[in-house]
Amino acid sequence: MEWFSTEEELSSWKKRVKQLTAVFRILVCLAAAAFIVLCLLVRTENAQTFHWILIAVAIVLGGICISLHVLGIQEARAQAGHLDMLLQGEKEMLTGRMTLTDESIRIPKSIRIRKVLLDTGEETPKRLNLDERWIGRMPADGSLVRLPVSHSYIAGVEILEETSPADTGRPVSRRPARAWKLKKLLPLLGIWTIVAVIFSSFVFYQITDTDPGHKLTVYVDGEVRNEAHLAARLEKDLEEPIRMVQVHPFMYAMFGSEALKTADLYIVPDSEKNLYADWFAPGDEGVPVYDAEAGISVAGTWILYKSDDVYRLYTGAGSPHLTDGLARRGAELLMTLTAEEENQ
Numbered sequence: 132m133e134w135f136s137t138e139e140e141l142s143s144w145k146k147r148v149k150q151l152t153a154v155f156r157i158l159v160c161l162a163a164a165a166f167i168v169l170c171l172l173v174r175t176e177n178a179q180t181f182h183w184i185l186i187a188v189a190i191v192l193g194g195i196c197i198s199l200h201v202l203g204i205q206e207a208r209a210q211a212g213h214l215d216m217l218l219q220g221e222k223e224m225l226t227g228r229m230t231l232t233d234e235s236i237r238i239p240k241s242i243r244i245r246k247v248l249l250d251t252g253e254e255t256p257k258r259l260n261l262d263e264r265w266i267g268r269m270p271a272d273g274s275l276v277r278l279p280v281s282h283s284y285i286a287g288v289e290i291l292e293e294t295s296p297a298d299t300g301r302p303v304s305r306r307p308a309r310a311w312k313l314k315k316l317l318p319l320l321g322i323w324t325i326v327a328v329i330f331s332s333f334v335f336y337q338i339t340d341t342d343p344g345h346k347l348t349v350y351v352d353g354e355v356r357n358e359a360h361l362a363a364r365l366e367k368d369l370e371e372p373i374r375m376v377q378v379h380p381f382m383y384a385m386f387g388s389e390a391l392k393t394a395d396l397y398i399v400p401d402s403e404k405n406l407y408a409d410w411f412a413p414g415d416e417g418v419p420v421y422d423a424e425a426g427i428s429v430a431g432t433w434i435l436y437k438s439d440d441v442y443r444l445y446t447g448a449g450s451p452h453l454t455d456g457l458a459r460r461g462a463e464l465l466m467t468l469t470a471e472e473e474n475q
Contacts, residue, residue, distance in 0.1 A: 132279070134287040135265045136217035144211035151203040155196060162192035170338050175375065176363035182335045189327035194320050201316050213242045213262060213284070220281030225259075226291070227251035230272045235263065247285060249278065261285045271295065339375075343393065343451045346375040347461045350391055351398040352407070353442070354435040355380045361433040361468075368464050373457055378433075395450040395458040396465070400440040410447055417443030418466065430468040 165188060173181045227249040234246035244260040247269075251257060260283050261269065268288065270276060275292035278285050340346075347369065355361070358378040365376040384390045392410055398420055399407055411417070420429035421442035428436065429444075436442055444462055452458040 132277070132287055132289040133268065134279070135262065135268065136214050136286045138218065141211060141214040141218060144207055144214060148204060148207045148211055151199065151207055155199050155204060158192070158196050158199065162188075162196060165192065166334075170334065173335070173338055174363065175339070175366055176359050178335075178339050178359055182332070185331040185335055186328055189331045190324050193323050193327055197319055197323055198316060201319060202312055209241050210262075210264075217281050217284060217286045220284075222279040222281050222286060224277055225249055225251060225257065225280055226277045227257070227275070228273055229269065229276050229278070230256075231261075231266065231269060244284075249276075259283055259285050341375050345372050346377060347373050347396070347452065347457065348390070348394045349376070349378045349396040349398070349461070349465070350381055350384070350394045351378070351434055352381045352400060352403055353398070353437070355433055356435065357433055361430060364468065365461065365464055369457075369461065373452075373461075376461070392447075393449040393451070394447045395452050396462055397445040397447060398434065398442055399445060400437065400442050402440050404443070404445075410445075410449065412446040412448045412450070412453060415446050417445045418462070420444045420466070429466055432468075 166185065169181060169185055169188060230248040230250070232246045232248060235243060236246070237243045243263045245263050245266055247259045247261045248256040249259055259278065259280060262284075265285075270288070270290050270293045273294035274290060277289040277291060279287045347365070349362075349365075355378060358380075362376040362378045365378075366373075369376065381391065394410070397407065397410065399417075404411075404417070419425065419427050419441060421427055421431070421434075421436040421440075423438050434442075444465065446453065446458050446462060450458045452461070
């Protein structure tokens, strides 16, 4: 009698569960640590790049952890539980000629089994269950066998008369099914990808934003390129309590004007200034930042001015830094970004 379920195998699977669980916990901790380190490395200038890096790291490391848990820990637990059931259960000895079917079934929260028909001489053959991992240990169809069975699950086999595989006349796959693992894993990975994108983006926007009292916002009525670099350049020379500078085109707030109304600084062409006059600080006539005829071009490396218009810098009436002088300080720093300094 060859027993499939043994104390040694059960002990091996239990040990595997512990080892895989330890590896899983280490991977989760490493993934969390990597994510936190990346968050700490985020700066205004590299924010957009790190946004995609955070998403990619979360998807990949999370996917590895999910795969290990599903294909490793859950599978090992299922095998250990099945073996324990076979060892503890009362055995019934059945004798007959066996036939391995193509019917493969995944038992919920347990193992995957292959159906085995056992002709015991009765009118209807008995339908038994065999752990797919043990398919290769069964003899050819038609062999006379004695099977120890517990709750319809085969726990071993004794071959009384073996039939030659060539005499069966019916090819039957004796390889465990693999596709079910992907069918189980892929939906989880798909869900995790969505969760990772949402979570990473949420964390990213939390660490790349702050309250109005600690940031300076500049809105430009026009096209801005590499605004992160311009913001980082201004951040470098601003002191506490300013920790962050944000530079955006007006289009950034196209779905809501509240952010525009409370901006600290505006760069607006004369052709459009009447549209936003209510947003400017009372009495602020604006400082020219671009005038082709006068040869003025402030921050021209980043702001694409229309050559046929004059642009001016205004302080916002709703700026939280209107009274503490920080908005004015930000304007002064912006005005120092002449073409000579930009090229340094």
